[in-house]
Each structure stands twice: as structure tokens, then as C-alpha cells.
Amino acid sequence: xxxxxxxxxxxxxxxxxxxxxxxxxxxxxxxxxxxxxxxxxxxxxxxxxxxxxxxxxxxxxxxxxxxxxxxxxxxxxxxxxxxxxxxxxxxxxxxxxxxxxxxxxxxxxxxxxxxxxxxxxxxxxxxxxxxxxxxxxxxxxxxxxxxxxxxxxxxxxxxxxxxxxxxxxxxxxxxxxxxxxxxxxxxxxxxxxxxxxxxxxxxxxxxxxxxxxxxxxxxxxxxxxxxxxxxxxxxxxxxxxxxxxxxxxxxxxxxxxxxxxxxxxxxxx
Numbered sequence: 531x532x533x534x535x536x537x538x539x540x541x542x543x544x545x546x547x548x549x550x551x552x553x554x555x556x557x558x559x560x561x562x563x564x565x566x567x568x569x570x571x572x573x574x575x576x577x578x579x580x581x582x583x584x585x586x587x588x589x590x591x592x593x594x595x596x597x598x599x600x601x602x603x604x605x606x607x608x609x610x611x612x613x614x615x616x617x618x619x620x621x622x623x624x625x626x627x628x629x630x631x632x633x634x635x636x637x638x639x640x641x642x643x644x645x646x647x648x649x650x651x652x653x654x655x656x657x658x659x660x661x662x663x664x665x666x667x668x669x670x671x672x673x674x675x676x677x678x679x680x681x682x683x684x685x686x687x688x689x690x691x692x693x694x695x696x697x698x699x700x701x702x703x704x705x706x707x708x709x710x711x712x713x714x715x716x717x718x719x720x721x722x723x724x725x726x727x728x729x730x731x732x733x734x735x736x737x738x739x740x741x742x743x744x745x746x747x748x749x750x751x752x753x754x755x756x757x758x759x760x761x762x763x764x765x766x767x768x769x770x771x772x773x774x775x776x777x778x779x780x781x782x783x784x785x786x787x788x789x790x791x792x793x794x795x796x797x798x799x
Contacts, residue, residue: 585704589751594758595707600625613769614790618636619635622634629653633649634646644667648667648693707746708746712740713739714738719731738763740761758793758794759794
């Protein structure tokens with residue numbers, strides 16, 4: 531019995547020694563297992579609402595908003611403008627990239643028809659889009675038998691205009707954009723023919739300005755409905771080109787300006 535006890539004691543001591551030597555290895559294995567099973571939770575930062583897909587700018591852009599159609603994109607639009615009298619309007623705009631775009635626009639009512647071509651450049655200033663633009667245009671109007679039932683009355687007016695301006699726009703909802711636009715009217719040349727008498731302007735003159743506030747609404751980010759209001763302050767002979775002095779006065783074209791309102795609406799394709 532005494533011989534058995536030392537032998538058992540020796541085995542126990544040997545087992546304890548083995549376990550003691552394996553302790554670091556077991557601790558390291560447990561640490562590795564814990565490290566591999568650790569789950570790291572990263573909270574995703576919320577994107578500003580204006581950067582979400584629902585607030586995205588239409589793929590083919592807008593006509594009035596300073597950003598325009600975008601590089602390689604274009605927009606056609608048709609509508610109406612009540613300015614002294616109701617007029618048909620149409621425009622075409624194409625984006626060039628780097629904030630630049632070119633466009634052509636038409637206003638027509640027979641009595642007054644204006645075609646202008648030009649371009650604009652825009653940039654972002656925080657949530658606001660800003661732009662500068664300039665156009666060169668010509669107008670032609672006629673007043674005769676279409677409006678007055680006599681062959682003895684015949685009037686025609688024509689001229690060349692420089693139209694510099696500026697824009698500021700902001701997105702107000704996920705599918706609505708509001709644009710404030712200012713445009714000056716500089717008459718480079720103007721002439722009026724009344725029967726056999728032709729009167730012409732001697733030098734370039736400032737003919738006034740137009741200020742418009744336009745809302746563009748695109749529920750599906752494809753077609754766009756636009757509507758707005760405008761305020762004009764122009765010379766008495768623009769756009770009423772036949773309002774001239776024929777009695778020999780030095781001031782043949784009246785430089786006095788007057789105020790009037792305008793309404794506009796249409797659709798962008």
C-alpha cells in the first residue's frame with residue numbers, strides 16, 4: 531500500500547505539471563477564439579435629406595433653374611407669357627458641362643416676335659444655385675390689316691437687343707425648384723416704319739428690365755411643369771415698338787419707362 535501511494539502521488543504531480551505548462555497555450559487559444567467572435571457594430575451616419583435619391587436633380591435637368599440640363603443633356607419647352615398681351619413661347623437648351631449651357635428662345639404674337647440665342651454659366655453656393663447669362667436677340671413686329679381694317683395703315687418695327695442677366699435658384703421640395711431671374715434689356719438698334727416714314731434709333735439705349743419668379747415641378751423627374759410671375763419696367767416703345775413720336779421731336783423714341791406684370795406657364799419636355 532505504501533508502494534502504491536508514492537506512485538499515485540507521482541502521477542498526480544506529473545499531471546499537474548503538464549496542465550501548468552499548457553495553461554499559457556489554453557489561455558492564448560481562448561483569447562484568439564474571443565477575438566474572432568467579437569462583432570464590431572458601426573453606426574452608419576445619416577445622409578442629409580437633400581442628398582437622398584428622392585431629392586435628386588432630374589436626369590435631363592431643368593430650363594429655368596441655373597444648373598440647366600447638365601452635360602450632353604437638352605430640354606425643349608413650350609408655354610405662354612402674358613406680357614401686355616398673351617404670347618406663345620418656346621425654348622431649347624443644351625448643357626455643355628462645367629456649368630455652361632447654350633439656348634435659343636422664342637416669343638411670338640405677330641404684333642411682337644422676338645428670337646434670342648445665348649448661354650449661361652452656373653455654380654453652387656451651398657444649397658443655392660447661382661448663374662449668369664447673356665443673350666443677343668432680334669425682334670420684328672407688324673401692325674396692319676391684321677388688326678386694323680384699312681390698307682392705308684401699315685406699320686412695322688424691328689430691332690437688336692442685348693439681354694444680360696443673373697439667376698438664383700433653390701430646391702424647395704424633393705420635386706420642386708424655385709428660381710429668381712433678372713434680365714436687363716439693352717436696345718442696340720431699333721427702327722419703326724409707319725407707312726412711308728421710317729424712324730430709327732441713333733444710339734444704344736437701356737430699355738429696362740424684367741424680374742421673374744418661376745417654380746418648376748417634376749413629380750417623376752421627367753417632364754416638368756413650370757409657372758410663375760414676372761415684373762417688368764421697360765421703355766414706352768419696348769415691347770410696344772409702335773409707340774414713337776412722329777411730330778419732329780428730337781426724342782423720337784420715348785425713354786420714359788412704365789411698370790407692368792406678367793404671368794408665365796408651360797411644360798418642359
